Amino acid sequence: MTPQLRADAARNREQLLATARGAMAEGDLALQLNDIARRAGVGVGTAYRHFPTRRALVEALADHCFTTLVEQARGASRHEDPWTAVELLLRALLLGQLTDPAFAEVIATGPDQDAVARTTTHREEFMASARAVLDRAQRAGCVRPDLSQDDLHRLVCGTAFALRIGADPTGRLELYLRVLLDGIHAGRPARS
Template sequence: MITLAGNGSPRAGRPRRADARRNHEQLVEQARIAFAESGVDASLDEIARRAGVASGTLYRHFPTRLDLIEKVLAERIAELVDLGNRLLTAEDEFDALHTWLRAAVTHALTYRGLAAFVMNSALDRADDPVPTWHAEMFAVAAALLARARRSGTLVAGADDTDVLRMVNAIAWAAQDTPDSSAQADRLLALLVHGLRPRA
């Protein structure tokens, strides 16, 4: 039976909603860490344990591994898009572009296996999120590139699609090296150098 608070509003269910929200957030955060550490095969039971919930709670929020992976990627891509939009007002146009490209390389390097898993699992699905993610990333990258191009700090011939392809290529080339992050930084430095206009 639902008991009423003094103002006549029901109390039952409110703590559970707050707990459910906290559990959801913790599961996504711990999944993000676990997938970055162990890739697509990270243990779901271990993710639940780190989040402080039972495995059954994880499956109530995310019935399949794909559901959890898509949530992690969707949040990370939203963060990258938000970063890019905020950088559109930065004072130094080329530095803003460089900052976002570095974040994009880090994302691609960290979650490359997850993105491939989603792409393979989402084939022929009407609700495939991958095209939307690509469109969002391309739009913010194109805006940053256009801004740097207008300021004269980017070579005029830098094609938006080519730059994003090189970001993905850097992540692919660095992923199996002993120090993948340092390797990615070195390759990105070469890309950025090539994007600067020559005197």
């Protein structure tokens, strides 16, 4: 469990996160800690105390999205229809990557790059639910049997990248998701 921060430390941390979120929204993905500290109006030492590396800052920014995704993946793994579970899981993963650049960066890498144990825990919980969804869908004959969880992860990340470089990422989400689902469905196009 994370120790409780003093009120002033918690304020500084939130100010750093808000400033970094604003920088990402403006398209600044570099998130240089010295610059974030200056823009947040806190000392550089304070910034590094909260976030020793840029990666730790990015993971803190991605935490809410990752928490939500883990909950959605658990929900998908409990859905009674295996194919609907796959759709729910992939839609949630794509939306997370499209709406949160910090999450997109974190999920595109492996656990060996995690700076914070909480991120690794989120990753493990998500992967366990995703594995359950994929295994059940493959046993039901809904998803290609030759598709591994790593394959699916790469396909979703690639689809998210393709959406992000387009003019209307969220507007094309359903089309790209349908193409992805048709491609992973076992033997015939997925139902609408």
